[in-house]
Amino acid sequence: MSKNLHVAIVGATGAVGIEMMRTLEKRKFPLGKLTLLASARSAGKRLPFLGGEVEVQELTEHSFKGIDVALFSAGGSISKNFAPFATQAGAVVVDNSSAFRMDADVPLVVPEVNGADVQGNRGIIANPNCTTAITLMALWPLHQAFGVTRVFASSYQAVSGTGAQAIEELEKQTREWAKSERKWDDVRLGGEHVRVYPHQIAFNALPHVDSFLESGYTKEEMKMENEGRKIMHHPSFRASVTCVRVPVFRAHSVAVSAEFAKPVTVAAAREVLGRAPGLDLVDDPTLKKYPLALDVAGKDHCAVGRIRQDCAFDNGLSFWVAGDQLLKGAALNAVQIAELL
């Protein structure tokens, strides 16, 4: 595809859809035409793009005629239902949901890790889980150098990962508490303010992201191992993860302890991470420099820091990685995949 492409965004009015538009603008994507698709409720809205406006159209099975690339970010069931119409019409689907990620004939791609895998696609390419993608930005270069065997990780996930309604929920809960004259030890809000998450997210930490499996892990927690194995082509990779939602708006942070097969040192790890694509090394604790959710928000690059010899592995590292959930965790990675086509 050397011509300029006709791109569709499915779920254009969502938090990720909006960032997909911004990312297409910023990266000077070779765009011939942009079609915005969403539910009937949003059809007719006009969204700003490249100085003009594009009108949102209702998503139907006939929406994909002439589309080269369809970026889906409207949830798993929309992807399941409509991706087949897109591929039948000749479009390549880049899907941000988890619907196809583990399908054997669907490449699951972080361009900096396994960009070459897009070659094998049969019309659908999956965008990985946000926490997994952000973690792999640091873990993959370390794996190439030292051979990762397993990780223990805990996430500090922003509400943007749940979508626009969750962003609004944290915003509303916070404003509701602030506008009352209540004190710091009286922050619990009434149940009418708790809709998207099962519990209040403001001033809380929820160890519950995605649904629970029989094992007691959540689906989200197992994505690190399952998707990590597929993306890194590393079938014996093990990952024990606790995924936690925190009152942060748009960037995820992850604390990682990783064990390696080859001897690893902090100096060698810094050298490897310092030249990794799409990743900034922010690691000078004496100057109070380490990756922060607020600093990576809105940035394409992820950041890694707090690199130290792990004291509970005989050969391991601990580190802290942060990335914008809407960008590297979703929209940016999807557009990068489209650029590989």
Add this chain to the structure above:
Amino acid sequence: MSKNLHVAIVGATGAVGIEMMRTLEKRKFPLGKLTLLASARSAGKRLPFLGGEVEVQELTEHSFKGIDVALFSAGGSISKNFAPFATQAGAVVVDNSSAFRMDADVPLVVPEVNGADVQGNRGIIANPNCTTAITLMALWPLHQAFGVTRVFASSYQAVSGTGAQAIEELEKQTREWAKSERKWDDVRLGGEHVRVYPHQIAFNALPHVDSFLESGYTKEEMKMENEGRKIMHHPSFRASVTCVRVPVFRAHSVAVSAEFAKPVTVAAAREVLGRAPGLDLVDDPTLKKYPLALDVAGKDHCAVGRIRQDCAFDNGLSFWVAGDQLLKGAALNAVQIAELL
């Protein structure tokens, strides 16, 4: 000491000092007299206690005459400087700072774990680090049953651990953002709002608690291993921890992956944890029940849940433990130690 005790609180006006008073009230401590001590700046303040008021006196080297038990919570340097005067005057010091914790002749005590260690005291008993104490409430019973070898843990620590000024900082930053009409993607405040922590805490996650060591770990992170070894009498215990401050007011949460020497199952762990003192088993994910910072705030008991067979250890468990930082993490534990005397 079978008579009613004359208790002094050093640092009475601080966040922990206030909770020490509340805890003495709630637990019907055999109190003969209460003396409140603080800096000259706070002297003369009258604080409510048991329906009356107690006036705060200036802390001096002569403050401890007739005192039986002195609960210190005014920072390490105050403890270093004034604990000797207290012990010389015949008081037993229960110290909430880290000043004496690792001294060989100072017992470091979580009453539910090693209450018997208070017997060996020579006038000073140390109260452990908050994150360590809360984690041990769940880890110790598991260790007794299955023999813990090492843990990987990440904390979600409330601002109350830093004290009253930090509580005020999160409160002010949050209200400052809320009163402006700024949106969710515009939450960064000016530097004038950032005083206590090196970076904005509202809507952020700071992987920086206490000061950094040469190794890249923080002092706080190493307390789990160092204090854990001493409290559990387990010199080979290993702990790799990432301590993170989150925008939560008063309860800490900790994600733990623990490896054991003896075979462990989730059912056996639940049975052990279900009868552990001071700990509530809150573990029914299908009903969305797991420990939450907001739920344990103000409670004496810690809570444990999300118990699952760890998928990256051959014989391990993952779990999530939460506790009130000001209570089990500080004031309650100190008063419990005093009760053992």
